[in-house]
Amino acid sequence: MRQALRLLGYGWALHFKILSRSAFDGFLGVLWPLFFATIAFFMFRTGGNSSALLYTSLGASVMGVWSSTSVAASSALQRERWAGMLELLAAAPVHFSLILMPITLAMSTVGIYSMTATLLWGRLLFGIQLHVQHLLLFALAIPVAILSIGMLGFLLSVTVVRYRTAWALGNALEYPVWLVCGFLVPLSLFPGWVRPISWALAPTWGIRAIREAALGGSPLPDLLVCAAIGLGYAAAGMLLVDTVLRSARSRATLSLT
């Protein structure tokens, strides 16, 4: 058990280091959500709805966390295969999820750069002041949201591994999650049948927790639901990993040759 935790921690740190060293990923990862956040801010400001700005800004800051996870996670295994790493990792005597989880968790953690940038951007260009009601819970909600998104990425990476063009699927999931999890708008605007979908997704709860911690409310239940769903993703992913790997060993798809 201790070794498993060590491995998770070490792997996460290692991949975070690798990702942080890529200027391309970093620059675009920070800039991309800023375009969307900017437009949203403009829309609310022009509409004269300034009180919505902080609400939006908090959700918008998490957009980058999902962006940096969705495409990268869906193509994670494909990339490892191209790098010749997949077979090496599969040959190691540990459960493969202990290797893959840190990869997607690192991807979502890198989103912290974009989170900071978006909040700063909102502050500097639109005068959106960040007031936080429950500081401790706010500080807790952020990592919980980030990690649960990382777990969603983990599940995604295992689910789509059969598709060579999985990156396109991950790419296509960027907007839907932004929409349905209420990153920019309250869920009350959506037709009723959308709610269950939103509620099944961890980011919805993570953002609610962040908002309630900042704007006032009860973030703790949201936080717990977010964490629980995140753990659910982890469990589902771990079960799938065994099936996927066995299939890969049978169909000889662990390597390119």
Next chain:
Amino acid sequence: MSYGLRVFFVGGLMSYRALFNWLSPWILIPSFLVAPLFQILLFTYVGRAAGLESDRFYVIGNAIQYAAIPCLFAMGNTIGGERWQQTLPLILGTPAPRIPLFLGRALPVVGNGFVVAAVALVVGSAILGVRVPLGAVAPIALATAVSALSCTGLGLVNAALGLRVREVAVLSNVIFGVLLVFCGVNVAVGDLPGWMQPISNALPLTHGIEAARRLADGVAFGGVTGLLGTELAIGAAYMALGYGLLRFFETMSRRHATLERA
């Protein structure tokens, strides 16, 4: 003359198929059908929350803006792809006339952009219950086509620059974001800060989107010809700029062997 035409049509289409390797349904459907629809939905809901414009405003704006994805990426692929496969020096070594050679590659891209925007418009309108006067359908299609054409011009510039830049995808994504913010896609140009407006007017899509919106509002075709003309002119300017850059790089590469380097 027919040599030039063949280079234009046949060569253009073949290189499109060869290099634009997004042509699998597993990529096309998520990237060209699903994504633009969700962009429309996303901003329509933000618009509803902000209480600014009608749903139709956002459907038209986002559908047409999304043409930028094929216009930028497909163009970048067909030109940049030559460099990766190292067929570029071979092609430049032929006596094929340059204008049809480079512009031939642009034609399928324009088609691609048009189709993506048109489908997004139709499906988005259907989902959100947005209506458009029947007589305006054809003119709006025209406005969409003109916008796709002019955006392809920008795509050509992007592709040319992409030959010299290491990370082409970053550039394309940044341009997409700029278009999203500046072209009056979700915020009317008039509502943007003053310093942004000249930039908006110098970019493709701005006038085309405006024209399509007016047509949807019931303005007669005659009332938007000015806008469409401007859009065409902007597109032509970018095409010319892109073409010029490609020729420039071709000359540079003959002197310094730069285009072969991956």
Next chain:
Amino acid sequence: MAVVEAVDLRRTYKTSTGLFRRRSLEVEAVRGVSFEIAEGELFGLLGPNGAGKTTTIKMLITLLIPTSGEARVLGYDVVKDAREVRKRIGYVFGGDRGLYERLPGIDNLRYFAELYGVPPREQRARIDELLELVGLKGREKEKVEGYSKGMRQRLHIARGLLHDPPVLFLDEPTIGVDPVGARELRGTIASLAQAGKTVLLTTHYMFEADALCDRIAVIAKGEIVAEGTPRDLKALVTEGTVVEIETFDAPGDAADRLRRLPGVMSVAVEDREQAQVLVVQSEATGTTTQQLLVALGDVQVGRVSAREPTLEDAYVSLVTRK
């Protein structure tokens, strides 16, 4: 007890062609391979590209599930007890890939040390020791993207040894490495075997197998065509002769005519510019050069030379036999 046992291993690949009308083809890459490796042996699997060496080794290291047959490493079944097998083996392959480029060599090693459960307290000492062994001391803090091919190979070997496995699988470890670097690598491999490790080495360099291995199995088209010590393999051929006959415009069946002669083991045809050379291997008490020339009849013949067979001839004849 044999350390590595392969019993009638088979592996078939299904590939599909075409976009709309998918047709699947079955390729039998490994067709009934069996061998045993004793403790401390350096065993070579020698064969040309596409012979099935890599497929075989991947089945043994649990990365591929055999279509049929069994394999055991240290008594553990490679399919049922995969995890137990993985704990006890090291796997090194040739080529550029398999390392995190943006990280320094030492970080790559630390990661795999974690993966293989090397106790944290021992990691540092072990890594140091291995860097010394493979000659990368002093370069470990540089990013892998700057390493030469030989350095990457050495890092791979270090990685394979981190958890001090009793069994090592090396898949074409010197491929693409310059001669000097390759020689050093071979020295390292030899010393590993001398230290008591059991090593399975695949290669298509016959001289490498000859120099390093205690025993060699020659594999071609998915089957083992010969097995024995290097000396045994050479003995397959030293009692014969090789006659090289230069011919001009020989008809297609010329080689076949020679093959039908008693005592002729194989005839290989080499195309030169203006001529062809028929390389005829025959047993010692087989046909004489005179008889070969008579069998060729009125085919125009140029230079004829006879010589002793080399291990390379043995290898070529083994792998090109029908």
